Amino acid sequence: xxxxxxxxxxxxxxxxxxxxxxxxxxxxxxxxxxxxxxxxxxxxxxxxxxxxxxxxxxxxxxxxxxxxxxxxxxxxxxxxxxxxxxxxxxxxxxxxxxxxxxxxxxxxxxxxxxxxxxxxxxxxxxxxxxxxxxxxxxxxxxxxxxxxxxxxxxxxxxxxxxxxxxxxxxxxxxxxxxxxxxxxxxxxxxxxxxxxxxxxxxxxxxxxxxxxxxxxxxxxxxxxxxxxxxxxxxxxxxxxxxxxxxxxxxxxxxxxxxxxxxxxxxxxxxxxxxxxxxxxxxxxxxxxxxxxxxxxxxxxxxxxxxxxxxxxxxxxxxxxxxxxxxxxxxxxxxxxxxxxxxxxxxxxxxxx
Amino acid sequence: xxxxxxxxxxxxxxxxxxxxxxxxxxxxxxxxxxxxxxxxxxxxxxxxxxxxxxxxxxxxxxxxxxxxxxxxxxxxxxxxxxxxxxxxxxxxxxxxxxxxxxxxxxxxxxxxxxxxxxxxxxxxxxxxxxxxxxxxxxxxxxxxxxxxxxxxxxxxxxxxxxxxx
Numbered sequence: 001x002x003x004x005x006x007x008x009x010x011x012x013x014x015x016x017x018x019x020x021x022x023x024x025x026x027x028x029x030x031x032x033x034x035x036x037x038x039x040x041x042x043x044x045x046x047x048x049x050x051x052x053x054x055x056x057x058x059x060x061x062x063x064x065x066x067x068x069x070x071x072x073x074x075x076x077x078x079x080x081x082x083x084x085x086x087x088x089x090x091x092x093x094x095x096x097x098x099x100x101x102x103x104x105x106x107x108x109x110x111x112x113x114x115x116x117x118x119x120x121x122x123x124x125x126x127x128x129x130x131x132x133x134x135x136x137x138x139x140x141x142x143x144x145x146x147x148x149x150x151x152x153x154x155x156x157x158x159x160x161x162x163x164x165x166x167x168x169x170x171x172x173x174x175x176x177x178x179x180x181x182x183x184x185x186x187x188x189x190x191x192x193x194x195x196x197x198x199x200x201x202x203x204x205x206x207x208x209x210x211x212x213x214x215x216x217x218x219x220x221x222x223x224x225x226x227x228x229x230x231x232x233x234x235x236x237x238x239x240x241x242x243x244x245x246x247x248x249x250x251x252x253x254x255x256x257x258x259x260x261x262x263x264x265x266x267x268x269x270x271x272x273x274x275x276x277x278x279x280x281x282x283x284x285x286x287x288x289x290x291x292x293x294x295x296x297x298x299x300x301x302x303x304x305x306x307x308x309x310x311x312x313x314x315x316x317x318x319x320x321x322x323x324x325x326x327x328x329x330x331x332x333x334x335x336x337x338x339x340x341x342x343x344x345x346x347x348x349x350x351x352x
Numbered sequence: 353x354x355x356x357x358x359x360x361x362x363x364x365x366x367x368x369x370x371x372x373x374x375x376x377x378x379x380x381x382x383x384x385x386x387x388x389x390x391x392x393x394x395x396x397x398x399x400x401x402x403x404x405x406x407x408x409x410x411x412x413x414x415x416x417x418x419x420x421x422x423x424x425x426x427x428x429x430x431x432x433x434x435x436x437x438x439x440x441x442x443x444x445x446x447x448x449x450x451x452x453x454x455x456x457x458x459x460x461x462x463x464x465x466x467x468x469x470x471x472x473x474x475x476x477x478x479x480x481x482x483x484x485x486x487x488x489x490x491x492x493x494x495x496x497x498x499x500x501x502x503x504x505x506x507x508x509x510x511x512x513x514x515x516x517x
Contacts, residue, residue, distance in 0.1 A: 006355070006373035006419055027420065034376070034415045035396050047373070049420050076409075080472065100486020101467065102400060105409040106416065238485035336478035 002043035012053055012179050012211065019048040020181055020209030026050050028072060029106040031099075032115045040125050041116075041132060056110075056213055059084060065219025068177075071110030071212045075165070076101070078109060088221060089330045090168040090228035090247050097232050097339030098164040100239045110212040113166060113176065113192065114204065117159035117269070118241050120144065130156045131200040145306030147243060150299075150315070152268040157200030158305035159269055161193060164339070166271040168230050168247035171263035172221035180210040189215075193270035200269070224249030224261055228330050231322040232265070232339040233314060242266035244315040245339070248322035250286065257281045257290075262298060262323075267315055274298035277319070286327040288320070295319040357422040361385060362431025370419055377421055378402045378413035381428060389429035389458045393488075400487035403459040403466070404428050410466025412486075429458035432465065440507065441465050444500035452491035463487045464501045468508065475505050 009015040019026055023045035027033060036042040050056070056070040059081055067087070069078060078084055079095035099107065121127040121140040128137035140148055140158050148158040166189060174189045192204050206212075232245035245265035251258045260281035262274040277298035284290040295316035302312045321341055355370040361381070368384055378395070381387045381404070390413060393401030397415040404413045405427040432439040441464045444450070451457040463484060473479035480501045481494070489497065 001374050003372065003374060006417075008420075027417070029415075030417055030420070031397060031412070031415050034417065038396060047417075049417075051420055076470075080470075100400065100412075101470070101483050102403055102410050102412045102463065102486045103397060103415075105466075106411045238482050336476055337482055 001037045002040070002045075004044055005046040006049065007046065008049040008052055010052070012213065015048055015050055015053060016179060016181060016209045016211055018046065019211065021046060022208070024048055024208075026211060028108040028111045029074075031103050031107045032111060036116060039123060041123060050110075050211065062216070062219070065222055067217050069109055069215045069217075071108060071214055073109045074105060075099075075107045075109070075112060076104040079104070085334070087225055088168070088172065088217060088228075089225055089334070090230045090249060090326075091165065091172070091217075093334050093338045094164040094168050094230040094232075094245075094247065096334055097230065097245075109165075109215050112163055113189070113212060113215070114206075115163055116203070118162045119148065119159035122159060131159060131196075131203075134199070134201045141306065143306075146308045146310075147266075148305050148308055149268050150302040150304055150308055150311050151264075151272055152195040152270065153305045154196045154198065154200070156198055157196035157269065159196070159200070160266050161268065161270050162241045162266075163271065164230065164232060164242060164245060164265060166193075167245055167263045167265035168228075168249075169215070169217075170271040170273045171247045171249055171261040172224065173218055174221070175216045175218075176212050177214040177216065178206065178210050179213050180207060184213075186216075189271070190273050196269050203269070223251055223259075226330055227252055227326045229322050229325045230339045231318050231325065231341050233318055233341060237337065237340065237342070244311055244318050246315070246319045246322040248319070248326040250281075250323070250326050252286060252327065255285055257284055257286055260294070260323075262294065262319065264298065264315055264319065267302070267311065274319075276300075281323075286323070288324070291320045291323040291327075292316075294323065355419050357419060359418075359421065359423070360425045361387070362426070362428060368418070373417065373419050375418045376414055377404065377406070377416040377418045377426070380418040381413065381426070387428050387430050390462075391455055391458055393456070393459070398488070399456070399459075400463055401456050401459040403463045403487065405462060405466055408469065410463050427462070427465075429462055432461065439465070440504050441468070441500065444503045445497070448496045448500040448503060449493065450496040450500040451489075451493050456487060456489045456491075460484070460487045460489065460497055464497070464504070467501065468504060473501075473505065475502060475509060477502060480505070 025044035056072040085092035227250035234240035249261035277294040391401040393399035
């Protein structure tokens with residue numbers, strides 16, 4: 001690991017000043033950053049430890065019925081907050097389907113939003129990677145790429161965003177509050193991450209020194225709580241990143257869907273909101289045919305970036321399954337295997 | 353530049369001078385405090401052999417910078433027994449053959465203590481397995497590990513029922 005200067009500012013403005021310098025990076029729990037530094041994938045010259053900044057570890061309820069989550073709230077604490085889990089069950093389920101209990105105890109909300117891709121060629125410093133080293137080329141294009149992107153990818157990069165948490169967040173119109181050199185601003189989570197284009201090294205809209213201080217969910221996001229699921233296909237039962245995942249939220253009134261929220265994970269360099277699919281569901285009955293049509297619309301623009309054509313059909317099936325389970329009703333308690341499509345839950349269509 | 357940090361490790365305050373900010377909690381425990389019960393498996397947060405409790409919560413000590421944890425309370429496998437009296441989870445691992453080679457065992461036991469403290473798994477084997485999925489065992493002693501955790505959970509539930517009866 002390359003050595004670095006360690007600073008632990010006491011205020012947000014000091015942190016921003018320290019992190020705006022070239023080569024600086026923020027450190028929260030470090031569960032992703034330390035791993036990348038040990039592997040030589042990234043080598044910041046200065047770490048700005050934000051873990052002692054005051055006021056960033058709170059979950060606050062807002063007058064509009066929404067919630068504001070400090071960037072330093074730990075994943076496990078958020079997922080197990082009873083009011084949060086009741087109001088935003090798909091988000092709690094996504095959090096609990098990610099990583100391991102040890103990592104969820106450490107990892108923070110802000111860090112999860114900014115975690116890096118798990119593309120094996122990004123991690124292998126002997127491989128060419130445009131994200132790690134702009135202009136180097138992309139060994140994933142002709143490599144082992146069955147898990148890579150099927151939406152929004154470019155010739156320069158076919159990596160996916162690995163977060164589970166971000167998938168229901170984009171479905172539910174979450175917003176991040178950012179403090180930077182020019183003050184405070186807000187960005188929708190949907191607009192936080194960038195598609196690769198010709199600059200895959202630019203992964204988000206954050207500028208040097210920008211610090212995510214909080215995440216906010218609007219009050220309206222609660223209205224999906226009775227019909228909300230997150231489902232995730234993994235290559236082993238637990239403690240694995242998504243091959244594909246889907247978040248589904250429905251508002252059902254008199255057997256008609258009045259509003260739908262859908263997003264996909266593991267398919268693109270950002271969590272993928274499926275707005276056109278949502279529109280096809282509004283006003284229709286929650287039927288298998290309607291769900292299949294929505295899934296087809298959601299993946300209409302998908303194309304394989306390698307040996308991953310199967311992910312297009314898989315993503316459609318997981319969307320149908322997530323919609324089916326959401327329509328059946330949010331379970332009273334998060335299932336023993338959170339987000340697993342293989343857990344037996346009443347209402348599941350095993351041949352969906 | 354030297355950094356001075358203070359940790360409470362297994363109930364004892366330890367002041368440590370760090371000449372290098374790169375030291376992980378795992379390396380500090382093993383190399384500086386000579387508490388080698390906590391194991392270095394993958395050193396990348398994938399195997400759980402380095403699991404310790406920090407302020408009562410189980411984490412991977414290989415992915416935590418020691419300097420960032422200044423002031424924290426750490427519990428390692430060396431601190432779980434009371435003298436010669438094994439921790440109930442240690443005793444249950446012996447009772448249920450929860451290990452073979454033993455390399456992952458300190459991490460498994462500390463992780464199980466953390467799991468029980470979190471109070472999410474209860475007596476559901478599926479929830480115990482899911483809650484322990486961050487600890488790999490190459491010998492495949494998983495079924496004994498699950499039985500050991502369930503046994504301790506059962507005793508705790510019974511003890512709580514006796515208390516409230």
